[in-house]
Amino acid sequence: MTCLPDKTDRQLGLVIDLDTCVGCHACVVSCKGWNTEHYGAPLSDQDPYGADPSGTFLNRVHSYELRPEDAPAQLVHFPKSCLHCVDAPCVTVCPTGASYKRTEDGIVLVNESDCIGCGLCAWACPYGARELDLAAGVMKKCTLCVDRIYNDNLPPQDRTPACVRTCPAGARHFGDLSDPASEVSQLVAERGGFELMPEQGTAPANRYLPPRPKDRWQDDASVLAPFLEPVAQEPKGFLGWLDRTLEKL
């Protein structure tokens, strides 16, 4: 068993805007690229050119259809990676102490040299956010690019997770969720950001911003109607209106 810190100085995490995510997978691949080259074992692929290609990804985008009763069906793109929970069950279940939560920033990491690849943490994670790398035999998970965010070799503006830096739609935000004044906290407050599966009691750090209401055109139809108040119903009337209007210009 491994202990969680009583408290962390900060709690870094991601805020992901489901109203803006177009499901392009840019974050997925950028993450794959960075973390293949950095932090621990490379993210391997099995059968990459064969019948059943699979590999380790720290971030995946899932797509779900919603079928509201009174509106057309919707498609929601849902990127998912480790949520860096305050009460991270993946840490407490770890038999070797390899899984841990950093006291300075709350990032949940795997110390690969202590990881025996038993997979208990992946079982314990209710979000399915950990993947055992089949080539390295160690557990892989989102590091919030801990090797980017403090990296003096990167220009200051690049000290952000690879997925955030690359997101074309700007749907991913990174910051300290324990600070109510931080930009991410304010975004969560403004947009009603929510925790994923709070009933699990994991207190995830990451938040999701919900899609805004869609297909509400009927609500506005009566307000908008005056803007189409006809000046003419047929060409002759229109040309008459044109005459009158041009005189006034």
Next chain:
Amino acid sequence: MSQPDLPLSPPVSDEVRQTTCYMCACRCGINVHLRGGTVSYIEGNRHHPVNKGVLCAKGSAGIMQHTAPSRLRAPLRRVGPRGSGEFEEISWDEALETAVSWLKPLRESAPEKLAFFTGRDQSQSFTSFWAQGFGTPNYAAHGGFCSVNMAAAGIYTMGGAFWEFGAPDWDNTKLFMLFGVAEDHDSNPIKMGLGQLKARGAKVIGVNPIRTGYNAVADEWVGITPGTDGLFILSLVHCLLSAGRIDLDYLARYTNAPVLVNGQAGAADFGLFLRDADGKPQVIDRHTGKLAAWDAPGILPDLRGELVQDGVTHRSVMHQIAQTYLTDAYTPEAVAERCGIPAARIRAIAALLAKTAFEDAIEIDQPWTDFRGERHATMTGRPVAFHAMRGISAHANGFQTCRALHLLQILLGAVETPGGMRFKPPYPKPADAHPKPHAKAAPDQPLDGPHLGYPQGPDDLALDADGQPLRIDKAFSWENPLSVHGLMHMVISNAHAGDPYKIDTLMLYMANMAWNSSMNTRAVMEMLTDTDADGAYKIPRIIYSDAYSSEMVTYADLILPDTTYLERHDCISLLDRPISEPHAAADAIRWPVVAPDRDVRGFQSVLVDLANRLGLPGFVEGGVPLYADYAEYITRHQRKPGIGPLAGWRGSGEDTGRGAPNAQQLDRYIANGGFATFPIPPEAQFYKPWNRAYQDYAVGMGFYDAPQPYLFQLYAEPLQRFRLAGQGHGPHQPPEHLRAQVAERFDPLPLWYDTEHDTGQADEYPVHALTQRPMAMYHSWGSQNAWLRQIHGQNPLYVPTRLMRAHGLQDGDWAHVTSAHGRITVPVVEMAALNDNTVWTWNAIGKRKGAWALSEDAPEATKGFLLNNLIHELLPPKGDGLRWSNSDPITGQAAWFDLRVRLEKAPPQTQSQPATPAQSSPVPPAPKARP
């Protein structure tokens, strides 16, 4: 337990080299990280004007493309029968001499016997220059089967088009309306723009039968019936006109709405503009009530203009617009059922457009001067922006639909005004400032001018004295007079049929014509191997250049292996399809950030070498080659004095736009991150076609030699000239079988018509079938990519809930999908967020076994499929013995999205049908582990 001591500042890489992405057509700037001399990581370049640091999935996966096992390794010569895939590796010298031995006799006798078409080429100003020097009229890139309708309609209507030549004003727009499939053009900027709109709560309306991608995040989704966008748009036009919600001042000043049109029905000049002695279209000046040239200083053109001259009544275009669109045919009630959109919703959208454009108008405190000399204190914006691409384009009514969309934009005053659509330099540039087509070949001579252009009437068609097409693809013929991008999709079919003539050598670059880039794929493969009675191939010789082991490679006689995009020089030129943004012209380069580890060469350098060996004009002067390779061409070529492929650091390095060649130019680009930007002054940022400050900027940059203001062509006079010919006027007459088509379709005001498929096949094939490209893939390239194929490794047919129920289908079942042309058997998956009568799939994921170095049991080859097998390049025979092209009758745009099918449940399968036999691979099988 203490925490491990983590190194928080590990070295990122040894070195960063900045170049331009080629994982799709978007051309973002990338930082390529190298470690130990090899590529280790690719990210977006923060300073680049296109992507500003972000990068899509394709771009980030470039490392897997660069190392793909499918990369060709050396020049290849076919040794077995064509199509057998039996090749031998040869030296470059042998390969080039072989090509010269085929091409030189053609150039000396009949240059048109070479057909050179270049696919996803990003160097068209260079490849076309080469083809022009060779002297063949048979050159084009892939626009004809992509989005030529969008480009042609844009340029004929407003002297600019979406994507490369125009973009929404993301900074200012309040309402964004997106029509049809547009995910990949232009990939990152649209996502960035949507993000901007979302961040400030601007409204997004998606009009698309399929609710994925950008439509998934749209606030409003309009699941329109495919092919009816034009009808829907013209109904919006009807609503706005009848409510008087149009920008009268804008229409009067900047469009041809006030231009007077001859109203004498039956006359040879009926429907043409009233012109003065200088040929300038005439308007009535509201200040004087008298006739004036459209551009006369100080006038205010009268939208209500009307004049009787020599007994002929001339009325303004605005009259015709009112007469045309205020009829009952375009009321929301009249179009609702056909479009699949309730009338009330059409009205609500029109009302929202009206409110946003006129009640929520924006004013920018920036004075400017127009071309008539009038000074304006501010810039007024109509914050309504639109975008569309192949979705509305790839129908046989696509040209007029795209024109309709531009009509809507312009009526709202929302083009080149704040919050609307903005052009990207070197655009705006009207159709009549473009070249006209040139197609006259002569032995040993260069072509008489640029291949592609913008015909202004029947005089400009590429026909011989007997009215027969001069080009193998029949571009600029009566079948499709405004085929401004050519018709690559007709080349193999026509060459095989010897219609209009036989060719000798087909040379293709980066175009997978034996698979996903052709309609009627199975038959195309047969055409490529078909022989005459004497056993000779009907297409005698095929030269192909590609970097990868594509399906097309199998059908080549000679393969010239290209490099990957990280191993080559390229130039994203203002002479071509540049990377400009609305606020700045920009161009860019690629350069070899790593050296090839195979015996391959960049195709453009190979063309320079061939040109030198053939002694082509423009490449060889006095027997001396001008350029050793493409890099030298980029820096030293001058299209005209002072104007070259790159605009930055000319002369001694201080000149921009115009200036002498500079041998250090590429070094300067590399030092600047691989690109250059040329900002437009604040006063010139909007109203570019009419703004003196912009016109001066454009002349300074070398886009043109003198200011050339123009009016938006709501009424397209070139179309009327063709229509008059169709009605029997003029010396150039269409053949009888095309006369009605020309007379009906060439309406000078946008119209909508049902396509042939809708009128002829609706009962038997009731379901629309579409494709779209996933955001993480670019045509056939994605599946060889170890990372991207894990995201999109299969392409089921997505079927709406209604049809799943009707056919008793469940996810994972198989269905026969039948069109008038053929049948395929494919796996299905249910999708609810989809037009009730439409099925779709991702394009270009299905692969032929043996291609792309994938194993033969790869899902792309066992369960993947192409809808192409259901789409013929010709319409079903009409019984008149003629070959009717499945294209837009105006531009020749391939009508991919007119496809209609019927479904039936099939027994479980292990292999999608048709199952093409495996091709033998010219590269070794992929290793078990990725590079």
